[in-house]
Structures are given as C-alpha cells and as structure tokens.
Amino acid sequence: MISKSPIALSGQLNRWDYLVKSVPHMFTELTLSAVNSYASRAIIWLGMLSFTLAAQATPLVIDPAIPSYMLANHVDILEDREGKLTIADIAQGAHDGAFRPAVAQGSSLKNNALNFGYSSSAWWLRVTADNPEAVQNRMMLEIAYPTLDRVEFYAPVKDGWLKLQAGDLLPFAARPVVHRNLVFPLQLSGGTQQFYLRVQSLGSVTVPLQLWQADAFESYNQRSYVALALYFGMLLALMAYNLLLYLSLRERAYLVYVFFVTTLAIGLLSLSGMGNQFLWPDWTTWGNIALPFGFCMAGLFGTLFTRVFLDTAKTAPRHHKVLVALGWLFVVTGVAALSLPYQYSAAVVSLLGMVTPIVVISSGIIGLRRGHPGARYFLLAWTLLMIGVSTQGIRNVGWLPTNMFTLHAIQIGSALEMLLLSFALADRINVVRRERDLAQAKLIEAMGERLDVMMSVIPDIVFYKDRSGVFLGCNKAFEALSGHTENEIVGKTDFDLVPREKALYFREQDEAMLESGKPRRNEEWVPTADGRSILLEMVKTPLYGTQGEPIGLIGIGRDITERYRGIELERVRNRIFELLASGAEMSDILTQIIDYVEQSRSGLLCSILQLDETGKFLLPGAAPHLPEAYNQAVSNVPIGEGTGSCGTAVFRNERVIVEDIRTHPYWTPYPEILELAEQAGLISCWSEPIRSSKGEVLGTFAIYRRQTGAPEESDIDLIQQASHLASIAIERKRAEDLIWQQANYDAVTNLPNRRLFRDRLEQELLKTHRDGQSLALLFIDLDRFKEVNDTLGHDIGDLLLIEAAQRIRNCVREADTVARIGGDEFTVILPQLDDINRVEQVAEKIVDILAMPFALREEAAFVSASIGITLYPDDAEDAENLLKNADQAMYVAKNKGRNCFSYFTGQMQEHAQHRLHLIRDLRNALPGNQLHLYFQPIVDLRDGRIVKAEALIRWQHPERGLVSPMEFIPIAEEIGMINDIGNWVFREAAGWMKRWHGQRYSCAQVSVNKSPSQFFTESSHGVWLKHLREIGLPGECIVIEITEGVLLDKRADVTKKLLQFRDAGVQVAIDDFGTGYSALSYLKKFDIDYLKIDRSFVRDLATDPNDLALSEAIIVMAHKLGLKVVAEGVETAEQRDILSAAGCDYAQGYLYAKPMPAKEFDALLASGSPLKS
The missing domain is CATH 3.30.450.40 (GAF domain)
Structure with a gap:
C-alpha cells in the first residue's frame, strides 16, 4: 500500500454524477443522471459501431509537463455480464477483440465521467499509456466517485500483474492510498504499457477517471482539503449557532434547522467520502446506506423547516399538506433505506429530491406574496442553491469554462443557502422584537386611552397635589365628591374646599406622608357636596421627579361607608x-x-x-x-x-x-x-x-x-x-x-312538667330547710282515665286532663305548684305549711272536685282521684325519695278502693320494693318458661256438656309460687309486656284447640282475652290471624274476648279489625258486659257473637232482684239481637237454675270446674266424662 499526503475533506466535485449525488436536496439527480447516462452511452455505442475504423481508443501520451490527464477518451471498455472474467483471462488476449473505445472516434466526453447507469455487470476498463521518456513517472490514478462498491486495479509487473483494490464495501484500511476517493498509485516506465480496472457496483456505475502527476495530485489534494474544511466548518458553525439560539429562545424553527443541517452534512460526508475516511472507516454497512438515509432525513427536516418557518398552515394550506406528505415519504424511505438495496432507495430519494425543491420554492413564493417577513430570505436562499446546481451542471456538460466558481458552484450555492437561512432565522428575532415593540407601543397607547377612560369612570376618587398641597388634577369621582369641576379644583387647596378643621387634618396627613417618603393608608371621614359625610379608605403615595426628589403626591380614596x-x-x-x-x-x-x-x-x-x-x-x-x-x-x-x-x-x-x-x-x-x-x-x-x-x-x-x-x-x-x-x-x-x-311546661295542660316540677321541688326544699318549716307533696293519679281515653278517644282525654288541671289549680294557693308529670299523674307542692291539717283539706277538696262529672263536648265522663301524700322532713329529706314515697302512698290509695288519699307509711316502702322485684322477675318469666296456660270449661246449660273453654294465664314464680293474674297483668300492661304475653297465650291456646279439633272433642271453641292495648296494636292483630292460617285451624274455633271500652273507642280501625275477625271466621265476645259505659248502640253497630254477664250480677241473683232483672234483661236483649249469652262466676246450683230458666245459653264458674292446667283439661276432654254440678 502506498501512503499519501494529508487527506482532503471532500471528493472531486467536477464530476457529472458526483454533481448529481452532491445536490443537498437531490431534486436533479434523476434528470442529470439520465442525461449523463444517455450521453455517455451514446458515445460508447458510437465507438462500438465504428470498431471497424478503430479497434481501440487513442493511447495516452505522457508529458511530464502536464499535471493531470482526463482519461475518458483514452479508455477501452468490456462488459462482463456474468462477472466471471479474471485478469488472467483478459491478459491472454482472447478478449482483446471484445474491447471497444469508451468514446467514439471523433467524439469526446468533456466531463470525463464514464456512466454505465444502474448495472450489475462487471466492467473492464483498459488504458494504454505511452511514455516517451525513459524515466519512470510516479503517478496517481483517481476515480472521483467514492460510492462504488468494488474497484480492482491491475498494473503489469515483472512476474505478472500487480492487483490493488478499493471500494465502499471494503474496509477503508485496505485501500492502497488513504484518500476519500478511490486512488491507485502507478509507476510508468518508458515505452508503451497497459493497465486495467475492473468496476462493479449495485448503484449507478459512474467512473470519472483522472491521472495525476504525483506532485500535482499532492497540491490538488491540499487545495481540496482546505475548501472542504471551510465548507464543513461553516456547517458546524451554523449548527452550533442555531442550537444556541434554540436553547436561548426555545423557538422550534431553530432546532428543526439544526437537524436539517446535521442530516444534510451526513449525506454530504458520505457522498464526498469523508464519512468513510474519518467517521465510519470500519463500518462498511453504514457507509453503504448513510448517503440515502442522510438525504432522506435532510428532506424530512427540510420540509418541516419550510412548514415551520413559513407557517405554511396559514400562508399556503395546500402546500402545507403536500409538505406533510413529502415529510412522511422521506420518513418511510429513510427507514426502508436501512434494509433495502442501495439502488432502490437511491432511486426513490432521487425522485423525491426532484419534487421537493419545486414545492419548497413555490411555498416561498406564496409566502412572499402574502407578506411573510422571512419569505424573501427563504426564497433567495433556495434560488442561490439552484443557481449553484445549474452552474455546475452546465459546466459539467462543457458549456461553461472550469474555474474556481464553476468548479465549486454547488458548495458555494449550498453555503449561501444555509447562510441566508441562518440570517433569516436571526432576522426572525428582529422581526419578533419589532412586532413585540410595536404591539407594546400600541398596548401602551391603548392602555393610556383606557386609563383616561378608567380614571373618568372608576368609582374611587383620585387626585394629585404638589408639595404645597395645591391640586394638580382629579377624576370625575372627586369632582362629584367636592361638587366642583376639575378646572375649578386645579390650583386650589383643601382650605378652599372643606372646613378649616378638616383641611388642617388633611394637610398634617400629607406632610407626614411626604416626610416619611412612604405610602400611607388611613381612613378619613370626608364631607360631601350634598352635606353628608362618608368614610374614605385613603391611600396617599409620594410622586418623584426625574432626580428622585418628591414633587407631590397622588391620593386614591374608596368609599367604605357601607362596608x-x-x-x-x-x-x-x-x-x-x-x-x-x-x-x-x-x-x-x-x-x-x-x-x-x-x-x-x-x-x-x-x-x-x-x-x-x-x-x-x-x-x-x-x-x-x-x-x-x-x-x-x-x-x-x-x-x-x-x-x-x-x-x-x-x-x-x-x-x-x-x-x-x-x-x-x-x-x-x-x-x-x-x-x-x-x-x-x-x-x-x-x-x-x-x-x-x-x-x-x-x-x-x-x-x-x-x-x-x-x-x-x-x-x-x-x-x-x-x-x-x-x-x-x-x-x-x-x-x-x-x-x-316546651321544655318546662306540659303541652296539654300548660302546667309545669316533670323537669320544672323537680326544679321547683328542689328550690322549695332548700327554702323550707332554711326557714325551718314543713312541706307536703301530693301525688295524684286519675282513676279510670285510661278507660275514658281508650273509649272516648284521645281528644276527649286531653280535654279531661285540661279540666282536671284547672280544678286542681283552683284547690291550691297561688304560691303552690301544680304539675303534670306524665299520663294521668299530677303533683302538688304545698310549701310553708304552718298547719299540717291544711294538707288533708287540700287533698279532700281535690278528691271531691275530681269526682264530679266532666262534661266534655257531647260526652260525659266520670273519673276519680287516688292521692298519695308525703311530708318533709318527716318522711324523706330529698326530692327523689319524697316523690317515691308519694307514689307509693298513691298506690295504697288505689288499693283501698280509689277516690281517696293516703299518707305514706313505712309499710308502703316495703310494698314498693316488692313491686320493683315483681317487675324485675316478670321480665324473665316468659323467656324462663314460668308462665303456664290454664283452661276453665264453659258448659251448655241445656245438657251440661263442655262446649267451650276460656284460656287463662298463671305465673309460677320460682320463689313466690303461683302469682295471681290480678297482680302481674296490670304490671305487664304498665311496663309494655302485655303484647308479648298475649301473643304467647294465643299461640298456646290455638295449639291446644288444634289438637282438640282434630280429636273431635266436645270443646269446639277457645276464648282468648285481648286487652285494649293489644287490640289497637296492628302487629298483634295480624300475627294472630297469620298464626291461625299457618297451623290450619278454622277461625270458628277461636273466640276473642274484648271489653266494652274497645267498642266505645271512636277510632276507625275498630270496625276494620272486627270485620277482619269476622272474615277469618273468628267470633267476638264482650267480656264483663254491663259494667262499662251505657252506650248499647255499639251492639247493633258491630258484629258481636257473645255477651258475657259479669260475675258481679251473677253473684246475687238469688237475693237481689235488681241483679236478676238486669241479667234477664241482658239475656232477652242479646237474644233479640241474635247474640248468645255466657254467664260468668256461676258457683251454685241455684244460680245455674235461675240462669237456665231465664234462657241463658252457657255458664262458666266454680260450680263446674276451677281453671285447670292445660294437660288436665286435655285429659278431661279425652275422658268424655260429664262435669258434676
């Protein structure tokens, strides 16, 4: 490998196909490549058609004085379609006839680039050189197209052929010369010699050949290095500058522009070979896709920059949509370039590069027409780029001479483009600043106008004074307050507008504020023009001159009178x-x-x-x-x-x-x-x-x-x-x-209630103790009031209570206290007793007056009073015990026959304790199975057979033995247990009756007592009827015994419930008939089946003609009304005979049998034995 001088940063930019690849936006690649391809191929095929005239290209004559040679006109070519030929095959001469000149004789290829288009063939290039000098020349063969996949160079040596190879699919370190382009060293000795090139590439096969003298190549290399250094250095500076602008302003256009320049630089670095040499020398895969990927991303960010910079969404909506679509196409192509073969992605990029500049430039024209401030720079930048591209293209076809400008026209055009775009971005700051300043100026002007308007309409008063207190101006509110216009106010002081005393106060406040130099807030009563005074919340603030000296004050006041x-x-x-x-x-x-x-x-x-x-x-x-x-x-x-x-x-x-x-x-x-x-x-x-x-x-x-x-x-x-x-x-x-x-007085009688009564009793006890005197407490209970309330209704009951309260008040002094402490219970406090006999006089008077008839609307009612009397301090020393003692004494009076009074004694205390224990034990009687059901037979007077029975209850106390119903039933009603007990009795009685009915015993009905409180309880009524349905017992087997008071009650549901009994087959008997109120119309009104003559009439039948007459009358009346009669308390045969003679239907009493436990009565019925009478 031969090493050379420092590596330049860019490739040879005077090659036609290189021009096409180096266009930043690649919009002319397909057109120029096509022209270049067709021109080259036309010349090549022309040479092949004229092979009969010239079998090979003109040999290259080497002249040491010439620094470089364009080799296109001196090249013979051979297409190896299968790519199987080797240098040995070529060197044997068997294929010499297949070589043809690359350029036809008489023609020339001025751009020096042989273009074979997109071809998968291997191309053999042969150059014949003639060196007339005997001295060896050291030369460099340059192929200024660094994107070729593989190039093999063959030069003759003594023992055969020297093989050197390079290409972008080979590691950069394997190149014979470290250079961005494909460079091979060549030693030319004297005479004629040939060297070969084998070229194969998946992309466009373009071979710009140039042979350099070694020294000339070194000089050229240094010049191109400087040019490329300046070019890419400028790109780097632009990226840094705009990135700093983005970090400062956070304007998206700057960041998009940085990405545009960056991705464009990636494509140019790949195209120039600088990327392979410096950035990815060992990454051959990336080196093959960096070019299409870089230009795709540059196209994406170029279209995005156009959209952002020109705001095409507003200035050119249609172009905006096209730009968006182009951006997405660039994204898809860029992603595809990572995996598709190079020739496909390059072809698509070339197509998009042809369309994109047209859309971008037309968008700039529309933006310019619509007054976009940066459109002129944008349009000029792209125009300069197009001029550079066109200039270099024209030079490459030989229509312009080669000089510094035409040789580097694309670099100059792209550099000017990016400089102008950067200037446009910088000018964008000035435009924004000018627009902001203009907007602020308009805003200030508008605010000034609004301030004038606001000052004239705001309700707060505003005024200005100089240091001497002279008014300089005011608003409309101050005019209204003072009753003067602004012209009348200006030049005057407070002494001219308000009373002197008030003016002096205002002047003191102003001087204190000016002396302190700080705003002061205070509240001031100010006289108005109409004579009123209003309270102002006043804030006064110093006004300063240009030198910071106080020149006056401004006052702002708000009327806070209403506040x-x-x-x-x-x-x-x-x-x-x-x-x-x-x-x-x-x-x-x-x-x-x-x-x-x-x-x-x-x-x-x-x-x-x-x-x-x-x-x-x-x-x-x-x-x-x-x-x-x-x-x-x-x-x-x-x-x-x-x-x-x-x-x-x-x-x-x-x-x-x-x-x-x-x-x-x-x-x-x-x-x-x-x-x-x-x-x-x-x-x-x-x-x-x-x-x-x-x-x-x-x-x-x-x-x-x-x-x-x-x-x-x-x-x-x-x-x-x-x-x-x-x-x-x-x-x-x-x-x-x-x-x-309401808390202290009874709502019905307007008497003190229990709470106020206790309070007054406590006070009277303290006073009595302090004075050493005596006090009496009377506890009054109205006898038979409950019957009146149940039979005549609560309204009548309330009227009776009101009348009773008034009668009691009339019996005592003004200083005495009468209270109602609940229900039918009253109390009387008799303080300061000098004579104990007065207590008895008051009690007798109350008993007598309450025993008198009460005329209540259309009704007449009779009650009596049972009074308990206790004395302080003889019987007790506190209110609690006094009240208990009086209550116990009252029960003694009741037991004595009512309608009387009784004094408290020690035995009463024992009785009260006994009663409390009985209440406690009764609560456990039902769950403890201490209650038992008894039956007393009812016989047919005609034959003495048992046909009915009355269900009675007994309490077997574990300690006291058998407790009489007369003792515990009233207590059960008092403490609210009567419903539970009554329901239990009914279920037990119905159960036995179910047995007897099934056994067909003679007892066909059972009578069950239902007290008034039970009768008026809705749940109890429904429970009884439901239970009969559940056990399957006919209603005719049950007789419900009620008192006359129930029928005399005026409530509407009495009739309803009696009808429900009738509908269910249940029969109804009136118990103790003749002892209640004499209103017999109810017998006709209600559906009644039996009347039971009270034992008080039966007892003296034989001796008292009145009782006999009453009994006979009851029997006759009942029969006339279709009712049956039952006589209670039959104890002698004489009574039986009299009743039988009078026509009485049934009898019940000790003559026949005492009440007996249920099992005994069951055995009696089972035996079928008649009763002895």
Whole structure:
C-alpha cells in the first residue's frame, strides 16, 4: 500500500454524477443522471459501431509537463455480464477483440465521467499509456466517485500483474492510498504499457477517471482539503449557532434547522467520502446506506423547516399538506433505506429530491406574496442553491469554462443557502422584537386611552397635589365628591374646599406622608357636596421627579361607608346574639339596635313597638331617647288603617312615610300624641313593619326627624337593616321563650312538667330547710282515665286532663305548684305549711272536685282521684325519695278502693320494693318458661256438656309460687309486656284447640282475652290471624274476648279489625258486659257473637232482684239481637237454675270446674266424662 499526503475533506466535485449525488436536496439527480447516462452511452455505442475504423481508443501520451490527464477518451471498455472474467483471462488476449473505445472516434466526453447507469455487470476498463521518456513517472490514478462498491486495479509487473483494490464495501484500511476517493498509485516506465480496472457496483456505475502527476495530485489534494474544511466548518458553525439560539429562545424553527443541517452534512460526508475516511472507516454497512438515509432525513427536516418557518398552515394550506406528505415519504424511505438495496432507495430519494425543491420554492413564493417577513430570505436562499446546481451542471456538460466558481458552484450555492437561512432565522428575532415593540407601543397607547377612560369612570376618587398641597388634577369621582369641576379644583387647596378643621387634618396627613417618603393608608371621614359625610379608605403615595426628589403626591380614596356600616351591623348583630344568649331583657337588646341606627345617621330618633299577643295593639319595646311622656302616650296604639304611622304600617304590612305629622290625617285624630311630638320637636315619621322569617308582623320600627322630608335610598336600607335586626331579636327571644316553655311546661295542660316540677321541688326544699318549716307533696293519679281515653278517644282525654288541671289549680294557693308529670299523674307542692291539717283539706277538696262529672263536648265522663301524700322532713329529706314515697302512698290509695288519699307509711316502702322485684322477675318469666296456660270449661246449660273453654294465664314464680293474674297483668300492661304475653297465650291456646279439633272433642271453641292495648296494636292483630292460617285451624274455633271500652273507642280501625275477625271466621265476645259505659248502640253497630254477664250480677241473683232483672234483661236483649249469652262466676246450683230458666245459653264458674292446667283439661276432654254440678 502506498501512503499519501494529508487527506482532503471532500471528493472531486467536477464530476457529472458526483454533481448529481452532491445536490443537498437531490431534486436533479434523476434528470442529470439520465442525461449523463444517455450521453455517455451514446458515445460508447458510437465507438462500438465504428470498431471497424478503430479497434481501440487513442493511447495516452505522457508529458511530464502536464499535471493531470482526463482519461475518458483514452479508455477501452468490456462488459462482463456474468462477472466471471479474471485478469488472467483478459491478459491472454482472447478478449482483446471484445474491447471497444469508451468514446467514439471523433467524439469526446468533456466531463470525463464514464456512466454505465444502474448495472450489475462487471466492467473492464483498459488504458494504454505511452511514455516517451525513459524515466519512470510516479503517478496517481483517481476515480472521483467514492460510492462504488468494488474497484480492482491491475498494473503489469515483472512476474505478472500487480492487483490493488478499493471500494465502499471494503474496509477503508485496505485501500492502497488513504484518500476519500478511490486512488491507485502507478509507476510508468518508458515505452508503451497497459493497465486495467475492473468496476462493479449495485448503484449507478459512474467512473470519472483522472491521472495525476504525483506532485500535482499532492497540491490538488491540499487545495481540496482546505475548501472542504471551510465548507464543513461553516456547517458546524451554523449548527452550533442555531442550537444556541434554540436553547436561548426555545423557538422550534431553530432546532428543526439544526437537524436539517446535521442530516444534510451526513449525506454530504458520505457522498464526498469523508464519512468513510474519518467517521465510519470500519463500518462498511453504514457507509453503504448513510448517503440515502442522510438525504432522506435532510428532506424530512427540510420540509418541516419550510412548514415551520413559513407557517405554511396559514400562508399556503395546500402546500402545507403536500409538505406533510413529502415529510412522511422521506420518513418511510429513510427507514426502508436501512434494509433495502442501495439502488432502490437511491432511486426513490432521487425522485423525491426532484419534487421537493419545486414545492419548497413555490411555498416561498406564496409566502412572499402574502407578506411573510422571512419569505424573501427563504426564497433567495433556495434560488442561490439552484443557481449553484445549474452552474455546475452546465459546466459539467462543457458549456461553461472550469474555474474556481464553476468548479465549486454547488458548495458555494449550498453555503449561501444555509447562510441566508441562518440570517433569516436571526432576522426572525428582529422581526419578533419589532412586532413585540410595536404591539407594546400600541398596548401602551391603548392602555393610556383606557386609563383616561378608567380614571373618568372608576368609582374611587383620585387626585394629585404638589408639595404645597395645591391640586394638580382629579377624576370625575372627586369632582362629584367636592361638587366642583376639575378646572375649578386645579390650583386650589383643601382650605378652599372643606372646613378649616378638616383641611388642617388633611394637610398634617400629607406632610407626614411626604416626610416619611412612604405610602400611607388611613381612613378619613370626608364631607360631601350634598352635606353628608362618608368614610374614605385613603391611600396617599409620594410622586418623584426625574432626580428622585418628591414633587407631590397622588391620593386614591374608596368609599367604605357601607362596608363600615356592614361591620357595625355585624357587630350589633353579634352583640344581640350575646345578649340573647345571656338572657338579657328584650328592651336592652332593642336599645342596642336603636343606638346603632341613631349613630349611623345624625338627627334621627328611633322607637320600636311590639305587637301584643292579641295582635290588636302595639306595646312599647324600646325608645331610649324619646321623651317618656311620648312613649307612654303611644303605648297600646291600636292596629288599623289611619291609626298613626305605626298602627297603619302594621295593618298594611308595608312601610308608611309621613313627611309632616302636623298635617297628616294619620296623626290628626290623636291631638294629645301630636302635641307631645311637637314638644319633642318631632316633625316627620317613617315606620317600617318588623316581620318574622315567615312574613308575620311582629311590630314596627319608627324613625323620627326634626325636619320634614322623605327617606333616601340609603335611609331605607338602614331602616330595613334595623327592622331585620329587630325581627331577629324578637323572633329569637320568642323562640327561646317557646323552647323554654316546651321544655318546662306540659303541652296539654300548660302546667309545669316533670323537669320544672323537680326544679321547683328542689328550690322549695332548700327554702323550707332554711326557714325551718314543713312541706307536703301530693301525688295524684286519675282513676279510670285510661278507660275514658281508650273509649272516648284521645281528644276527649286531653280535654279531661285540661279540666282536671284547672280544678286542681283552683284547690291550691297561688304560691303552690301544680304539675303534670306524665299520663294521668299530677303533683302538688304545698310549701310553708304552718298547719299540717291544711294538707288533708287540700287533698279532700281535690278528691271531691275530681269526682264530679266532666262534661266534655257531647260526652260525659266520670273519673276519680287516688292521692298519695308525703311530708318533709318527716318522711324523706330529698326530692327523689319524697316523690317515691308519694307514689307509693298513691298506690295504697288505689288499693283501698280509689277516690281517696293516703299518707305514706313505712309499710308502703316495703310494698314498693316488692313491686320493683315483681317487675324485675316478670321480665324473665316468659323467656324462663314460668308462665303456664290454664283452661276453665264453659258448659251448655241445656245438657251440661263442655262446649267451650276460656284460656287463662298463671305465673309460677320460682320463689313466690303461683302469682295471681290480678297482680302481674296490670304490671305487664304498665311496663309494655302485655303484647308479648298475649301473643304467647294465643299461640298456646290455638295449639291446644288444634289438637282438640282434630280429636273431635266436645270443646269446639277457645276464648282468648285481648286487652285494649293489644287490640289497637296492628302487629298483634295480624300475627294472630297469620298464626291461625299457618297451623290450619278454622277461625270458628277461636273466640276473642274484648271489653266494652274497645267498642266505645271512636277510632276507625275498630270496625276494620272486627270485620277482619269476622272474615277469618273468628267470633267476638264482650267480656264483663254491663259494667262499662251505657252506650248499647255499639251492639247493633258491630258484629258481636257473645255477651258475657259479669260475675258481679251473677253473684246475687238469688237475693237481689235488681241483679236478676238486669241479667234477664241482658239475656232477652242479646237474644233479640241474635247474640248468645255466657254467664260468668256461676258457683251454685241455684244460680245455674235461675240462669237456665231465664234462657241463658252457657255458664262458666266454680260450680263446674276451677281453671285447670292445660294437660288436665286435655285429659278431661279425652275422658268424655260429664262435669258434676
């Protein structure tokens, strides 16, 4: 290998095909390649057609004085289509006849490039050189087309042929001369000699041949190195410069341009051979695809730069779409170039390179027409590139002489293009700056105009003063405040516009601010032109001259009067709530409101009147600054049309304005009030109704003035605010009073409830203990009230409670306390007892008055009272125990027969403890299986057979033994267990009846008692009927026993439930008939099946004619109504006979059998034995 001088950075740029490859955007490659290919081939085939005249090309004569030789006209060529010929085959001479001149005789190829187009053949080139001198010449053979795949050079040597090879598919280090182009050393001795080249490439086979004297080649190489260094150095500088611009400005166009130059440089480096030499000498694969890939990416970023720089989306929308499409085609081609054969990707790149410049330049023309500021530079840059391409193309065809410009026209054109584009990008900064400055200037001008407009319309006052306090200017708001125009204000001081005292204050504030040099904020009350005073939030700031000296001040003030009043209003509101929370008097709360209004407006006097409970008169609420005589005179003012300002305002529920009370018809009917008003100097009166949150009138807020006139809008706002505050206070106070009333008083009787009663009892005990006196507590329970409530309804029950409360109050002193502590229970506190006998007198009086009939609407009711009495400190020393003792004493009174009173004793305490234990144990009786079901037979009086039975309950207490139902049933009703117990009894009874029905025993029905509380429980009713359906027991097997009180209840669901029983087949019996209220119409109204004569009538049948008459009457009446009769409590044969003779149907009692456990009764039925009577 022969090493040479420093390597140049670019290839020979004077070759026609090299020109085509080096065009940055490759838009002429196909055209120029075609022209070159056709021209070369025409000359070559011309030579082949004239082979009879010349068998070989003209030999090259070597002249040492000539530095280089263009060899195209001295080359013979041979096409090896199969590529199998070797130098040995050629050297034997067997193929000499196949060689033909590359250029026909008489013709010449001025561009020195043999172009065989895209060919897969191997091409043999033969050059004959004649060296007349006997001295050897050292020469260099250059093929200035570095993209050929493989070139083999053969030179004759003593023992045969010297073979050298190079190409872009071979490692760069294997080249005989380290050079960007394909260079082979040649030693020419004296005489004639031949050397051969074998060329093969997948791309365009272009062979620009030039033979150099060694010294001349060295000089040429150095010059081209400098030119290429300058060229690629310029590209590098442009990339760095625009990258820095991008990093500074973050403008996308700069970054796109950097990528454009970078990818273009990659393509040019590959085309010039510089890439193979310096960047990828050992990467032959990349060296083969770098050219099409680099130019594809350059095309992509070139089209993208055009779009961004010219903003084609706006300036040329159609071209924009084409550019986008070209960009994507470049992307696809670039990706394909990584895997497709070189010739295909190069062909596509050439085609795109022909179309792209046309679209780019036409986009620039459109941008120029539409006034794009950078379009002229853009268009000029691409024009210069095209001039460079055209110039070198024309030179290559021999139409222009070869000189420095024509030789490097493409480099010069592309360099100028990139310089101009960089200048355009730089100018873009100036354009943007100019546009920004122009926009800012317009904005400042517009802002100045807007400022003038704003200064004239803003509600805040603005003024300017010099250091002496002389006004220099102001806005419209200040003009309105002062009542003067700006021309009148300028040149004056505060002393010319406001009172001297206020002007002195303003001057002190200004001088203090100017001395400090800092803005000052403060609040100032300022008089207005219309005589009012407003509160301004004033900010005054120093104004400085060009030397930084203070020359005056600017003041900006905002009217915050309403905000101040809002704060004051909130303060008053909070104060009202504080007073309400602390339980202050209403007059004190309303006075706070009046003070707020009178302080907000000078010269006002206010009054608040409240509507009385009847809604017919106004009562004084608060008027702290009106004469007392006047306040007394307007007290109890009636509500009505024309009854003064306030009475009329409440009557109309709207504001009433009287501008002069002295002549107004609302005031003339009240000369005394009018005279007092005139004495107080009151001339006009504005009255505003005080309304609740629901719109109800609560009173009136009146404002008096000492001059005539109507209120302004701000006055009306103030009146409304004040009346709203008053409504809050009045309504909240009433609500609190109502809450306290509800919390401490019974809603029905309006008596103190349990809570207030306990509080008063505690207070009375403390007072009694302190005074060393005695106190009595009466516990009153209304007897049979529950029956009245159940039968006549709750409305009647409430009327009875109200009447009872009033009767009890009439029996005690004013200082005594009567309370209702729940249900039908009342208490009476008798404090300060001097005579213990008074307690008994009060108790007797209460018992007597409550025993009197109660006429309640159309009904008459009878109750009595059971009263328990306990004494302090004899019986207990605290309220809790006193109440317990009184309660126990009350139960003793009940057990004594009711309608009486009883004093507490020690035995009562034991009874109470027993009762508490019984309640506790009863809660465990049902889950503990302590309750048992008993049955008492009901017999047919005609034959004595058992046909029915009544289900009864017994409690087998584990410690006390058998507990009577008379003892625990009332307790069960009291503690709410009666429903659970009743349901249990029904299920058990139905279960036994199911057995007897299935066994066809004589007992065909079972009677089950249903108390009123159970009857009116919806769930219990449904549960019973559902249970019958579940066990499959016919309803006819069940009789439900109810009291007369249930039928007398006026609730609608009584009929409904009785009908449900009837529909289910269940029969109904009236228990204890004749002992309740005498309202027999219900027997006709309701579907009843049986009447049970109470044992109290049966007991004395034989001795008491009245009982006999009543019993007979019941039997006759029942039969007339189609009812059956059952007599209870039959204990003697005589009673049985009388009842049988009277026609009674059934009997029940100890004569036949006592109640017996269910199993015993079951055995009795199973035996079929008749009962003995």
